[in-house]
Amino acid sequence: MGFAELVGVIDKTRGLYIQMHRPPDPDCIASAVVLSDMLKSKGLQPEIVYTGVIRKPETVELIESLGVRLVRLDTETNKKLVTSDDQIIVVDCQKENSNVTHLPGEYIACIDHHPELNDKDYSYEDIRPEFGACSSMIYEYAAGAGYELSPVQSALLVYGIRIDTDDLSRRKYLRDIDIFCALYKTANLEILSNIGRNSIRPEDISTTIMAYDNLTIINNVAYSFAGDDKAKESLAELADRLISLADVSFVVVYSKCFNGYNFSIRSQISTLHAGKIAKQAFAKVGGDGGGHTSMAGGLIPKVAFMDLSNEKSVMERVITLIEDAINNADIDDHQKEQSV
């Protein structure tokens, strides 16, 4: 595995796209931008693509301050941009993830730090969940290929690592921390200094108030309905805040959207894999979920709650789904222990 092998699977005569998840976050953007620059240095012409709206102010500021070109595909002009003949590299995510819009091209490569959910047969695959950030993996690609990162590229990767590792707050991120230190020395930190200064949105305040009003804690699991049409980023921030509550080790927050309910999930217990629990709980009612051990997301379609008349009943069904999945996870672990 490495940059040369990745370049080796790319057909220079066909279109090339680097796809980010929906909505792209700083780690995903940093990874895509630096990888794109590296591919350009090999004479390739990749275009970075995504779908959905980027709402988080810090992310918008990051894109603007760096002047990077990202192409949004779900617009009238661009919706037919990617064709079945094109090649796609997915970064910081995997094809068929619930937050990855399926494009008509051929998924030739994947570079990701999320757990591999199932075998996807890419021509080139580098999936290493031991990394806290995909940006750290991209740093290794650059270092391995002898590609010299510019101060701006280094700053971008520094920011990606910081965001995905929660400011390097956990010991398990030792490798990311080493890479962070290496990048930090040459990064142009000035371009990062203004990002995040104006990061509180008025809608976040109302979301927080609503979420605390609707908070239910059962068996150390916090459940909260944050209202209608909340940005995924707001839900994620809220979940991060609720997990810090005393006596809470698992968080499920959700918001109603046009096609159902969006979820953000956090776990502080290593045996309760947030991604697996989300997947199992939501699949039962025709939804989808997935993610890391400590953080996950998902969607339940509207139809799953069609028979319910109010949000209180929806919450009760959500609690049942999550509790069942948590109990199953306990049994799985128990069985594993017994079979050893």
Ligand SMILES: [Mn+2]
């Ligand atoms: Mn990431």
